[in-house]
Amino acid sequence: MNFREIVRNAGIRMLHSGLTVETWGNISVRDPETGLVYLTPSAMPYDLLTNDDIVVMNPDGSVKEGKRKPTVEAAMHLGIYRARPDVNAVIHTHPVESSVFGVLHRPIPPIIDEAAQVLGGEVKVTKYALPGTQELADNVVSTLGSGAACLIANHGAVSVGKDIDLAFRVCEVLEMTAQIYRMALTIGEPSVISQENVAYMKDFMEHHYGQNQK
Template sequence: MNYKKLIVESGKKMAGSGLTVETWGNISARDPETQLVYLTPSAMLYDTITEEDVIVCKLDGTVVEGTRKPTIEKDMHLAVYRSRPEVNAIIHTHPLYSMVYATQGKDIPQIIDEAAQVLGDVCHCTEYALPGSPELAENCVKALGTESNACLIHSHGAVCLGGDMNGAFKTATVLEVTAQIYYMIEATGGKPAGISPENIAVMKDFAKNSYGQDK
């Protein structure tokens, strides 16, 4: 697979998805065979990034290809990969409704079936830390734990994981839809009815082991 091309195409996809604005957010992919990580460059418009702009590094942060400055959240991406070996793609987004909860330091619960199947666990919000700091990376790893495929970065955005890039985009989309529904429920004075832990477990198992043509 051409991972540099994947990063370029994924950046354009994110820019057109409404999941971020301008140069905010960042994207990475890990090659499970070489364990090399491919990252977007810092502060470049996604529709201008070329394969030559993509940065390639080892899990310890050593850059092996690329002359651009990597995303400020490089250490966050690498820390998540080190803690979650099943994850091979990460998208850091700045979506509107998820940001409503990130700026309040609030979690987003699994209130719809899609969230129960895709998000893996409650989407926890981290404690606050400065962008690009080691503390932010540590907080994200803690908030994600071993099960969740998404977390909110306090006052900053969301981090969405996947076994591949399609999976990461699916996580990002389901998280934002869940946040929008949650916001609309609260805005109308309602409260989510909730899904039982037993049913959440059944749906997680279904999504992992049964859903799709290849399972």
């Protein structure tokens, strides 16, 4: 599997999905067999990246391959992988709707079925920390916990998955949920799906939904 190609294509997809602007945001995937992490480089246009621009890092943070500087949020990506053996893809986006709640420091509750199924409950907001710092990385790891996504205060969002496609699904459902939540708040107080029903739908999505499931 060409992990460099996966990361490069994911950067283009993120940019053209409206999940970030310019060179902001970052992406990584982990090879579950070797533990190597493939990351986007720092401050380079996603449309112009080549496979050689992708940086390969060891789990301890040392660079194994690549001549570029890795994303300034490399510590965040590596911290998530250390804490979450179930995660093999991390996408840090700067999405407009989700960021509205990030600047309000207001969590996004599960108000639609898709959020219950994919996000698995409330999407929490980290404490504020400066970009590229170990403090921000630690805050994200702590706030994300066992969840699928979290908001970074005054900054953006982080979505994770067992592969890049599932991580993108989390990104897209999070942004859709944020938009619906913002719009619903202009009319009244949205009803939140109960934790019991969230747990049921998340289990259904993971183990029964789709052609290859029971």
